[in-house]
Amino acid sequence: MGEERSTGLQTLGKVGVVGLGLIGGSLALDLRQQGVPVTGLVHRDSTATRAMQRGLVDEVSCHPSCLNDCNTVILALPIEALLKPDPQLVEALPANAVVTDVGSVKGAVLEVWRHRHPRFVAAHPMAGTDQSGVDSGHHGLFQGRPWVATPEPSTDPQALARVKVLAEGLGSEWITADAACHDQAVALVSHLPVMVSAALLRAAGDERDPRVQDLARRLASSGFADTTRVGGGNPALGTAMACRNTSALLKALAAYRWSLEQLEEAILSGHWAQLENELQKISALRPGFVEKGPGALSPPG
Secondary structure, X not given: OOHHHXXXXXXXXXXXXXXXXXXXXXXXHHHHHOOOOEEEEOOOHHHHHHHHHHOOOOEEEOOHHXXXXXXXXXXXXXXXXXXXXXXXXXXXXXXXXXXXXXXXXXXXXXXXHOOOOOOEEOEEEOOOOOOOOOOOOOOOOOOOOEEEEOOOOOOOHHHHHHHHHHHHHOOOEEEEOOHHHHHHXXXXXXXXXXXXXXXXXXXXXXXXXXXXXXXXXXXXXHHHHHHHOHHHOOHHHHHHHHHHOHHHHHHHHHHHHXXXXXXXXXXHOOOHHHHHHHHHHHHHHHHHHHOOOOOOOOOOO
């Protein structure tokens, strides 16, 4: 990355990363690569040891007091940990530091954090893989991916600007949106696919004829793998999405159910021309979501 970008990231000061899994570890690696000092906070000594072995951080601790001299703190925690934060963690956050998160639900996070820290910025980098744990972090995870912030009127503008520096410095596309709009959009393109993918896996797995199921398993290839990847992921994450973005997800599920019913009706009625026309219109929608031109965004992980 260029010198100008590296210089911008230096304005973050010392960065504390709370949680060194896929997102936190990848953030730490990219920041250190550009000369930004990083302190990690983890739960277990074994994780701390591995984090140092991998070079994720300059220093690491299991005690929140390690954040006392950080200028910027990134809460790379699971949704449930964000919504029920450790009181010791909250107490350890420096009042003048900029604090941000990476959670995929923003309305619920804001409810918890808007009054817990004066310089909190709710944000969500749309990046990921199916990996987890301290060994999953890797360089370049955020390059070319959207990084959404959901500021409120009370959000500190200087804190928001610093999070923008973080996002753009790691190669992300900076986006701001209303929290409710974000949560509904994410329900459609991230949380709904998890449920749809899980349902597809269950439909195949529940086939009662052992001969059919055995053959289906042998025939399954890239199409089935692509459409079931997110449904075969972390059950706890899928549950947290549903629990913490319930109304938006239910709205998305209702829209999906209606669309599926339209296709089913065409098949039941033998209206093949209508079905082909519907599939043609649907096919034309796909590029707008997943093909955004050279150097643009990749589909969410």
